[in-house]
Amino acid sequence: MDPSTLRLGVFLLLTSAFLAWKLRRVGRRPSGMPPGPPTLPILGNLHQMPTKRPHLQFQKWAEEYGPVYSLMLGTKPTIILSSDVAIKDLLDKRGGIYSDRPDMFISQRVASGGHRLVVMRYGETWRLIHKLVHNILNINVAEKYVPYQDLENKFLLQGLLDHPDDLFNQIRRFSYSVSTQLIFGFRCPSFDDPMLERLFYTVEEWGRVSASGLAQVADLYPIIQKLPSFLAPGAVKDAEHVHKVGRELYTGHWLNAKQKLEDGTGLPCICNDLLLAQQSEQLSDEAVGYIVGSLLEGGSDTTSSTLYGFIQAMMVWPEVQKRAQEEIERVVGSNRLPVIDDYQNLPYIRCCVKETLRWMPTVIMGVPHAVVKDDSYNGWFIPKGATVINNVWTIHMDPNRSPEPRRFNPDRYADDQTTLYQSANGEPMKRDNFNFGAGRRLCQGIHIAERSLFLGMSRILWGFNLNTPLDDNGNPVTPDVDNLVGGITVHPAPFQIKIEPRSPKRAQIIRGAVEDCKDLLDAGSGQWKKVPDGMVFGSWKPDAQTMK
Template sequence: MALGASPSVSTALQVGAVVLLLGIIICSMISRSRLPPGPNPIPILGNLSLPVPFRPKFEKWAKEYPDVMTLRVLGIPIIVVNTRQSVLEVMEKRAAATAGRPHQIMADELCGLAPDPFRSNDWDMHKQYRRLFNSVLGPRAIQAYWGTQTRQMHRAALEILGAPDRHMEFIRRAVADIAFQIAYGIEIESYDHPMVKRVNEGLRVVERVVVPGNFIVDIIPFLRYLPTWFPGAGFKKQAAEWRAHFDATRNMPYDAVKADIASGSSKSCLAVAMIEHDAESKDDKYGENMIRWACASVYGGGADTSVAALQSFLAAMVMYPEVQSKAQAELDRVVGRDRPPTLEDCELLPYCNAIVEEVLRWQPVTTVGLPHSMVNDEIYNGWLLPKGANVLPNIWAMTRDERDFPQGDKFMPERYLTPEGKTKEELPGRQIPLLFGFGRRICPGWQLAVANLFAGIVALLWSSTMSAEPGTDIKWIEHIAINHALDFPLQAKPRFPGVEDVLRSTLAE
């Protein structure tokens, strides 16, 4: 008798294999059936072709489906979290389970963005990154940068009074200068500064490479192994060029700081503080590479959003002049006209603070937040949130939720105030800073970003009466990365005689 399994054993194995395969298929179908409901996907592609404009569709879906819903892109489930309460439950209380980031071959592997702690799933790195940032950007530590933020916004306010038609140029320069001074101690006199141009070019590339489906290698992963010369592998050559650009962008300002330290001419900044912290640390296995990424994120992670938020503020002041008048009355009462306001005045200006919060809610700079990834299976309200699924917070829908924000399309700073005009203690927007991430992925520099916005808003309110030609139609552009108002012809006139002289005198100090 030949060695091997008997016919009965062989048949049993075959039957067992079929049963196992059927079991896997059935379990897969059951798992899919347990996902939260959502709009019907196109076969294979799923919901890859998301509707444009995004905002009304995501708001409509939030009303049609439960507080969590499912989209599909190329077979990968995307769990969309539609309400503030579901965000608290899914992304805050289950922070460990939802803390991953989706892995993208083009962005992470070929373009070299994987080591970015902002994107990385290396948890040791992520913890050390947050410790590093918290050591130099805690609530008290950021006060060291208030002077820089205030000064640059005062300068922008003065420049806008002189040439209102160039208002966005001045705001962009101010935001860039603040970011580079805080990160590297480098002053930016013009928005055309070579370092700023290089970073902006890189940001536009990042916006392309992180969009699902933009590159075929993210759809057919084995294509990453093709040689560069192979037909259809042009994406590899492009990725190599972008990778070199990203490396140079990250290294150039950091190396300038290192040279200044060596020559004894360095200025106080995050890079210097982090280098000193790194030198004293005993458990640092990531070293300079992490510092390079961390410093680069100050501009890369916050410049576009700060500019977009200030654009929204200007639009609001033109559209709601009564809000502008109330804020200016508060500034006259608290600060007076002998000096411009500073960040030290923040706690004394509840109405101005309410404007800051309402700007962030009224026209959020992003329709959906940055994607998280499920690290393990979770059950929420009976629905399966499977390991490997992406998780998207539906920011726009949350800011339009009538339960939290009645008349959500209106700009109403009063929603953050008591009838006596004091700041309300408990508010949805304060429990979670909606625009700055969730759980373990919350932006470590969000308080710095809010300080930027406050400094710009009070400087402009104190110095200018802002308006536009009657009939001006302010339009908004929706983008997968940043939403913002299109530039419009702003009119800015001095609020009182001598305002420009006060600003010049303050800047000369």
């Protein structure tokens, strides 16, 4: 054989062997990382990722590999935090390096135009928006929005009287209308409103495309991101459509509110502050649209899903419902609705709020964080760029934290006097829930959410009995409490329920409360006639001179 041919053959053999050796190492867990399931070359653990009920698989891995374990998704290291202490140590105490988000091609860049706040990368833009949102959602400001929550809750109760079979839609209208008032200053009187339908379409479709297999693969193998549009998979086109619908919806809401504020016809709302911030910070209308859109998504979706879960729990555990109603009867009586001032005097209802958030976590596996530099924890190596997952379901279902975790038991919090915000910032092993995130990414709407949930739960139980329906043979139709639907956020699958007013007197009180509210509203549009008393911006609205 020709020596040159022989040398070429040896070179190709050695090169092939080297490439094969390198490929075998691709997808392998780097030395020193937390333990986890065995990996395969190239794929890592990607082949083991479930397409349905992923929270259950993540829970099994935590039981096998410990409260802090790792996965290799292709070449991407992913750290799973299934421990309350680890979340406190890393996401809270080391928030300076754990507050980033992974680069989510489908979820953020394609489906959100780079603007959706919940998955925005940590940086100057995010810090600016975070500061703005903090100033308009802090606890002192949140108290001023109670008139909006109070009014919408009364209309929810009337909706349950008139249309008990439309439970889910009634709850969605309530949470959406509270959010539109807080953010834009207008109400949503009917759950048939096309804007409401478009909002929940956007939320659900964004969650679906974000949790899709393509979204994961595109983040792990960036070459997919460079495919020309005619070769792009269908999920990319779906994500583009989500962005188109969301951008038009949110920017449209913003521009309408902006116009009303500028001409002096707008009502108190978050857009007041954002209008001034837009000028000082040179934010585009699309960027501000997605700020208010992100707030609208968070306020509408998670609150309605949590209330829906609560009502299911009351039906499945009637003894809890009875005890809660007995407390309301002692404190409130039968002659009036509960009000926000009853909060301190209804400890069992406050426990129901906490237990619902634990038992039916809506953000079931959190929103991923990312670490911005190499770090170590308990002797483990956490590499720069690693995705860090707040494993909410597994923490909430830890029997050491919550014995019999799938039983709805508000007594778990009998000695807990904290608000949701205080608990989130307190001792990790006593934290009531992890739905609202952690560290610098903690949801800033937590104060408003707690008030909406308290009013919703206390008033629904004051006015109604929530019973299990019977089938044609007289057998109870009990829902599967573990049947959850959704993507990034989840809620119970639709279930049957029998909702009845507790007495004609209570039904009359509800209708009377709604009639009193109607005096504040325009008969034609259902919108507020004037600024509600005590509203945070009641003494100031922008005018043409202010905006110059």
